Amino acid sequence: MLHKRRSRVAARRQPRAPVFAALGDETRLSLVAKLCAGQPYSISQLTKGSKLTRQAITKHLRVLENAGLVRNIHAGRESRFEFDPKPVEELRKYLDLVSGQWDQALSRLKSFVEG
Amino acid sequence: MLHKRRSRVAARRQPRAPVFAALGDETRLSLVAKLCAGQPYSISQLTKGSKLTRQAITKHLRVLENAGLVRNIHAGRESRFEFDPKPVEELRKYLDLVSGQWDQALSRLKSFVEG
DNA sequence: GCAAAATGCAACCAACAGGTTGCAGTTTCT
DNA sequence: AGAAACTGCAACCTGTTGGTTGCATTTTGC
Numbered sequence: 001m002l003h004k005r006r007s008r009v010a011a012r013r014q015p016r017a018p019v020f021a022a023l024g025d026e027t028r029l030s031l032v033a034k035l036c037a038g039q040p041y042s043i044s045q046l047t048k049g050s051k052l053t054r055q056a057i058t059k060h061l062r063v064l065e066n067a068g069l070v071r072n073i074h075a076g077r078e079s080r081f082e083f084d085p086k087p088v089e090e091l092r093k094y095l096d097l098v099s100g101q102w103d104q105a106l107s108r109l110k111s112f113v114e115g
Numbered sequence: 116m117l118h119k120r121r122s123r124v125a126a127r128r129q130p131r132a133p134v135f136a137a138l139g140d141e142t143r144l145s146l147v148a149k150l151c152a153g154q155p156y157s158i159s160q161l162t163k164g165s166k167l168t169r170q171a172i173t174k175h176l177r178v179l180e181n182a183g184l185v186r187n188i189h190a191g192r193e194s195r196f197e198f199d200p201k202p203v204e205e206l207r208k209y210l211d212l213v214s215g216q217w218d219q220a221l222s223r224l225k226s227f228v229e230g
Numbered sequence: 231g232c233a234a235a236a237t238g239c240a241a242c243c244a245a246c247a248g249g250t251t252g253c254a255g256t257t258t259c260t
Numbered sequence: 261a262g263a264a265a266c267t268g269c270a271a272c273c274t275g276t277t278g279g280t281t282g283c284a285t286t287t288t289g290c
Contacts, residue, residue: 009148017141024136025248033124036213038220044266056249058267063247077257077266085217088210095207098151102200105153140278159236171279173237178277192236192287 009097016094019087022067027052028060032069032083040073040082124212131209134202137182142167143175147198150185155197 023029031046043061047054061081064070068087073080138144146161158176162169176196179185183202188195 009151015141017139017144019139020135020144021139024132024134024139026130026132027248029132029135032213036124036217036220038217038224042266052248053250054267055251055269059248074267079267083217085214088213088217092207092210092214095203095210098147098203099200099207102151102153102198102203105151109153142278157236167278168280169237170239170281174278189237194237 009094009101014090016091019067019069019091022063022069023091025060025063027057028064031057031060031064035070035081035083036085038083040080042078042080044078046081124209124216129205131206134182134184134206137178137184138206140175140178142172143179146172146175146179147184150196150198151200153198155188155195157193157195159193161196 023032027050030050034046034049035041043054043058046061047057050057061070061072065072065081068084070081071084073082138147142165145165149161149164150156158169158173161176162172165172176185176187180187180196183199185196186199188197
């Protein structure tokens, strides 16, 4: 038996737009790129690689945290951030649905033209 | 022989942030959901399903068009929009890289602990 | 030819995003 | 204890976003 789930693209249980929006910024994309390598980093460490202020980086990290892409672990004096892969998996599934919907439409069109 | 490409997440040739940002809005997500079903729609048709103004929908369509997610085909009096799957494929590949980087880090950690 | 339909363009507005500076509060280290 | 490091919070500023209204323009259909 197949999975009992809706295949329509419009179906969603938790909003994906905030996650997309959180990734819609070059600074945040590079933060994610650094964090998804496995090692958690503190705010100061993440700031050192950038031309921005520590507070700017902090704001970006809050955005990523609110989107669930990153988890905050405060350890003593410093607060480290580590990557959380779940939202990325959700986006992957969603984009698979979009692509699948499109391919399906194309194949329907093809069989219509041929048949 | 394997593919000769950079596997690091940071590597990019064309910016992905604008595409993510274009998808970071519920209205635009539902527009994409409608258009990726295969059939192109005019602005008026797309407006009928929404509570927003025609001009608001138009602006959202421009954002999607600038991100490459949608293509404008003006036919006579009306201008139809149709989905373009390429940017979505790019995003899928990128998210695959992110997930892969993370899984790789996890397995390195695991073998370090075990070994 | 004329009315209706579909769109484009511009002005305008409130709210938000991205960034800065300044200062106060904790931890750590010697 | 005291200095240095790390962070949090708040105010502030500028540019962009999301949305509206109003009007002009082009196409279509009768």
